[in-house]
Amino acid sequence: MKNATVSLVDISKKYGSFVAVEKINLTIQPGDFVTLLGPSGCGKSTTLRILGGFETPTTGQVFLGDDDVTNIPPNRRNVNMVFQDYALFPHMTCGRNIAFGLELKGKTKAETEARVDELLEFMQLTGFKDRKPEELSGGQRQRVALARALAPDPSVLLLDEPLGALDAKLRKQVQIELKSIQKRTGKTFIFVTHDQEEALTMSDRVLVMNKGRIEQAGSPKDLYSHPESRFVAEFIGETNMLECGVKGIDGKQVVLDWFGTELRGDCRKGSPTPGQKVGAVIRPENITCYSNKPESSLAFELNIDQRIFKGSSTTFEARSSKGQSLTITLDSIRADEIGTEKMWVVLKPEYLSILLN
Amino acid sequence: MTRHTRLIMQMVYWAFVLYLFIPLSLMVLMGFKDSKFIGFPIKSLTLHWYKVVIQDLELMSVFAYSFTIAISSTVLAIIIGTWAAMLLSQAKFKGKIIVFALITLPAVLPGIISAIALRIYSQTLGIEPGMTAVILGHTVHNVPFVTLVGMARLNSQPMSHVEAAQDLGADNVISFFRITLPYLTPALVGAGIFCMLTSFDDFVRSFFLGGYEPTLPVYIFSQLRTGMSPEINAISSVVLVITAVMGLAAERLMRRK
Amino acid sequence: MPPQEEYSTGSRSFWSWLATSKVYQSVSASLLGTKKRRLVLLAAVPIIWAIVANLGPLFKMLDISFYDAYPLSKGREATYTIAAWREFFVTPVYYIPFFRTLIFSGILTFATLVLVYPVAYFLARHVPKSRQMLFLLLVLIPFWVGEIIRTYAIMILLGNNGAINIALKFLGIIDRPIPFMYTSFSLGIGIVYLVSLYMLLPLYSALEKIPTNMNEAAADLGAGPWRRFWRITLPLSKDGIASGCVLVFLIATGFYATPVILGGPSSTMFAESIANTFNVAADRWPTGAAFSSIMLITTLTLAAVFLKIMGRRGKGYL
Numbered sequence: 001m002k003n004a005t006v007s008l009v010d011i012s013k014k015y016g017s018f019v020a021v022e023k024i025n026l027t028i029q030p031g032d033f034v035t036l037l038g039p040s041g042c043g044k045s046t047t048l049r050i051l052g053g054f055e056t057p058t059t060g061q062v063f064l065g066d067d068d069v070t071n072i073p074p075n076r077r078n079v080n081m082v083f084q085d086y087a088l089f090p091h092m093t094c095g096r097n098i099a100f101g102l103e104l105k106g107k108t109k110a111e112t113e114a115r116v117d118e119l120l121e122f123m124q125l126t127g128f129k130d131r132k133p134e135e136l137s138g139g140q141r142q143r144v145a146l147a148r149a150l151a152p153d154p155s156v157l158l159l160d161e162p163l164g165a166l167d168a169k170l171r172k173q174v175q176i177e178l179k180s181i182q183k184r185t186g187k188t189f190i191f192v193t194h195d196q197e198e199a200l201t202m203s204d205r206v207l208v209m210n211k212g213r214i215e216q217a218g219s220p221k222d223l224y225s226h227p228e229s230r231f232v233a234e235f236i237g238e239t240n241m242l243e244c245g246v247k248g249i250d251g252k253q254v255v256l257d258w259f260g261t262e263l264r265g266d267c268r269k270g271s272p273t274p275g276q277k278v279g280a281v282i283r284p285e286n287i288t289c290y291s292n293k294p295e296s297s298l299a300f301e302l303n304i305d306q307r308i309f310k311g312s313s314t315t316f317e318a319r320s321s322k323g324q325s326l327t328i329t330l331d332s333i334r335a336d337e338i339g340t341e342k343m344w345v346v347l348k349p350e351y352l353s354i355l356l357n
Numbered sequence: 358m359t360r361h362t363r364l365i366m367q368m369v370y371w372a373f374v375l376y377l378f379i380p381l382s383l384m385v386l387m388g389f390k391d392s393k394f395i396g397f398p399i400k401s402l403t404l405h406w407y408k409v410v411i412q413d414l415e416l417m418s419v420f421a422y423s424f425t426i427a428i429s430s431t432v433l434a435i436i437i438g439t440w441a442a443m444l445l446s447q448a449k450f451k452g453k454i455i456v457f458a459l460i461t462l463p464a465v466l467p468g469i470i471s472a473i474a475l476r477i478y479s480q481t482l483g484i485e486p487g488m489t490a491v492i493l494g495h496t497v498h499n500v501p502f503v504t505l506v507g508m509a510r511l512n513s514q515p516m517s518h519v520e521a522a523q524d525l526g527a528d529n530v531i532s533f534f535r536i537t538l539p540y541l542t543p544a545l546v547g548a549g550i551f552c553m554l555t556s557f558d559d560f561v562r563s564f565f566l567g568g569y570e571p572t573l574p575v576y577i578f579s580q581l582r583t584g585m586s587p588e589i590n591a592i593s594s595v596v597l598v599i600t601a602v603m604g605l606a607a608e609r610l611m612r613r614k
Numbered sequence: 615m616p617p618q619e620e621y622s623t624g625s626r627s628f629w630s631w632l633a634t635s636k637v638y639q640s641v642s643a644s645l646l647g648t649k650k651r652r653l654v655l656l657a658a659v660p661i662i663w664a665i666v667a668n669l670g671p672l673f674k675m676l677d678i679s680f681y682d683a684y685p686l687s688k689g690r691e692a693t694y695t696i697a698a699w700r701e702f703f704v705t706p707v708y709y710i711p712f713f714r715t716l717i718f719s720g721i722l723t724f725a726t727l728v729l730v731y732p733v734a735y736f737l738a739r740h741v742p743k744s745r746q747m748l749f750l751l752l753v754l755i756p757f758w759v760g761e762i763i764r765t766y767a768i769m770i771l772l773g774n775n776g777a778i779n780i781a782l783k784f785l786g787i788i789d790r791p792i793p794f795m796y797t798s799f800s801l802g803i804g805i806v807y808l809v810s811l812y813m814l815l816p817l818y819s820a821l822e823k824i825p826t827n828m829n830e831a832a833a834d835l836g837a838g839p840w841r842r843f844w845r846i847t848l849p850l851s852k853d854g855i856a857s858g859c860v861l862v863f864l865i866a867t868g869f870y871a872t873p874v875i876l877g878g879p880s881s882t883m884f885a886e887s888i889a890n891t892f893n894v895a896a897d898r899w900p901t902g903a904a905f906s907s908i909m910l911i912t913t914l915t916l917a918a919v920f921l922k923i924m925g926r927r928g929k930g931y932l
């Protein structure tokens with residue numbers, strides 16, 4: 001089946017007076033690997049289940065291509081889902097599990113068999129056709145679940161934390177596998193996870209959700225380098241959150257005061273006014289360090305509190321007498337050049353994002 | 358609790374077991390006694406009464422009659438009880454508690470009242486006392502049990518199994534028959550065996566709803582009114598053994614994970 | 615709506631055939647098309663059953679209890695009267711067995727509780743978890759055997775030449791058999807024998823749920839074993855006691871065959887009074903219906919009051 005653009009228009013879902021999902025608008029391009037990322041309870045599953053047809057939104061519409069499918073039940077939606085617990089039918093063999101959706105699509109015996117075999121081979125499960133799910137390992141079950149959902153050739157595949165049940169090592173491996181399966185099939189994958197690293201690794205696009213809303217959408221790189229809210233900045237990756245006051249605007253740059261030190265940065269969302277309290281974020285690895293005072297007018301001196309060696313990188317906890325404190329990550333080779341007591345740092349404007357909320 | 362009270366409780370347990378088993382054991386023993394007179398002392402043992410029972414054609418037809426009733430009422434109870442269990446565990450609607458109370462009502466009605474009410478009711482519906490009335494009576498009595506067992510099993514079924522089936526194109530009827538029913542089957546077979554036993558053992562409904570043809574308990578009851586006889590012991594012992602075996606099998610099926 | 619599927623030809627499995635069948639598609643669409651229709655399909659049979667098969671008989675019974683006669687002879691209309699109900703209150707032969715049944719069942723319920731509580735406690739708290747099922751099955755098996763057969767077994771036990779009398783004679787305690795049979799005693803033994811399971815299971819499941827550390831905590835605070843039992847275990851097993859007692863009481867009041875077989879003239883139960891109105895004279899059904907209604911209302915009211923006193927609300931009656 002051809003991939004279709006998926007759109008959610010003004011989707012909200014209430015359970016009684018509790019709002020699980022609020023005014024979500026989004027469009028997903030065909031063939032994308034899109035991830036809904038957010039803490040537990042933020043409404044990711046609800047959104048996905050609305051897409052799958054398991055929940056009817058309180059307001060709003062769901063479109064698959066040009067069709068409004070808001071009120072179409074799951075069994076008549078051309079969308080398939082991989083469940084967190086895989087939901088393999090325990091009384092059927094893997095082959096029967098995969099054939100389930102094909103039969104209900106009215107495929108003949110020959111067509112069904114051929115497609116089942118094709119998928120088993122694709123998923124490297126040849127030889128497991130006649131096994132029951134309970135006789136498989138976690139990773140194999142996961143692949144059977146994926147094969148079963150792909151079998152009827154849906155226009156979109158939904159995956160609700162499908163790696164949650166795997167142990168850490170297998171998880172890493174399956175992430176890569178899943179990404180490559182997505183590439184090879186060219187299907188639209190909508191993936192749900194609360195693990196930011198997983199989201200960054202696999203996705204073309206990440207939608208960060210918080211309290212039923214989409215906080216920010218963008219490529220992993222975009223989200224990481226240019227978070228637009230404190231929530232996103234703190235949820236994704238390690239970060240330094242600096243509480244600053246706005247001193248003034250200098251062209252495109254905002255001039256900030258951080259405990260008496262002048263900082264400069266970009267504000268991509270909203271327009272700060274002088275005197276306003278704002279947050280400035282910078283990633284630990286984006287801080288430039290020197291052992292001696294550099295030329296820059298933005299440089300300032302810090303005392304090193306802790307130095308944590310992490311193999312290829314080294315992390316510093318540093319603070320100043322004014323009360324400023326920063327976490328800094330350097331390549332271990334670069335870190336060797338820094339003295340034991342003091343360092344000079346520069347927070348380059350291009351790495352500093354200013355957040356109003 | 359002290360060691361002392363613990364010991365007392367252990368003794369009470371074993372005394373209770375004896376209380377349960379001694380009467381039945383005596384009954385079995387008397388079935389082998391070489392005399393028409395039930396009671397002690399026992400002089401010698403015989404299989405005579407079992408031969409008499411097996412050759413008793415009337416008794417065999419009573420057995421068959423009871424069996425037919427048990428099977429029919431069980432099938433009906435399973436269908437209705439499963440349906441009710443599906444409703445009570447899968448659907449959301451107002452007044453569920455009331456529906457639950459109504460469906461399980463026969464489980465708490467005193468036996469005689471249930472029997473009398475059904476006797477009156479079948480009369481007003483024009484169902485004469487006889488097999489149909491007994492089957493319906495037993496079904497009424499068994500539906501609550503099947504419902505409760507079915508609900509317990511359904512509550513342990515992951516919601517995602519049904520959702521996955523629907524996701525793959527099954528409507529509610531297909532997902533019931535292909536996913537939910539196989540999941541329920543062991544519990545339903547277990548419940549079914551218990552229903553058969555209950556029906557087979559039931560006296561009060563069979564007595565009031567039955568026609569001239571007696572079920573086994575009604576037959577034994579009528580024999581008892583004319584006095585004890587070793588034949589009754591032999592029949593009862595056979596029933597006892599069958600019951601124990603079937604009950605154990607059902608127990609296994611219902612508790613299987 | 616998704617576009618109409620194109621099906622290729624070839625042999626199909628049953629489910630594939632069903633999915634492609636036009637008839638099934640339209641039946642499915644019309645019966646299961648909306649949430650409401652699905653609910654109706656799911657609810658119709660159980661609710662109709664509950665009303666027709668469970669409530670119907672009780673209402674009809676209540677209705678008939680106000681008839682002047684039933685079954686009616688051809689062409690005769692029933693007139694409504696309270697004669698059948700009145701009969702109960704003015705006839706000692708009826709209300710004495712009624713109160714006897716209630717009191718007797720109440721006493722037996724209490725006796726069963728006292729007998730079974732230690733058994734349930736032992737099973738739930740002292741038998742290792744892995745062996746509880748085995749110990750439980752041992753006491754379950756006898757309960758699978760029917761009412762009549764177990765009543766008969768009690769007859770053999772208590773008869774003049776029954777095991778107990780023979781044993782007592784053998785021990786030289788008695789010369790002449792004690793006439794246990796056909797008394798309230800034999801009936802009591804028989805009924806307890808029949809109903810104790812319904813006390814055991816609720817008690818067992820309530821006791822099994824009490825965390826062990828509760829008792830240990832209390833012991834740490836210096837509570838002695840009896841105090842611990844009265845203050846902790848007993849209150850926590852209250853739910854089990856309540857449902858066990860209600861079940862046993864309701865079942866005990868409903869026995870018909872057992873009192874007829876084991877009881878005597880001084881222990882006639884109300885069930886027999888009710889049954890007689892059906893057996894002896896065929897036109898006294900309204901009386902039987904009224905008696906049954908009186909018994910039903912009384913027992914259910916007593917059970918509800920008891921549950922209320924025991925503080926069980928909103929948990930259903932099972």
Ligand SMILES: Nc1ncnc2c1ncn2[C@@H]1O[C@H](COP(=O)(O)OP(=O)(O)O)[C@@H](O)[C@H]1O
Binds near residue numbers: 041046047
């Ligand atoms: N059927 C329901 N009834 C009531 N509340 C629900 C229901 N389903 C989900 N919720 C609530 O909605 C919120 C979002 O849930 P969910 O989408 O499952 O979160 P997650 O992001 O962890 O997947 C949670 O707070 C959850 O408790």
Ligand SMILES: [Mg+2]
Binds near residue numbers: 044046
């Ligand atoms: Mg979730």
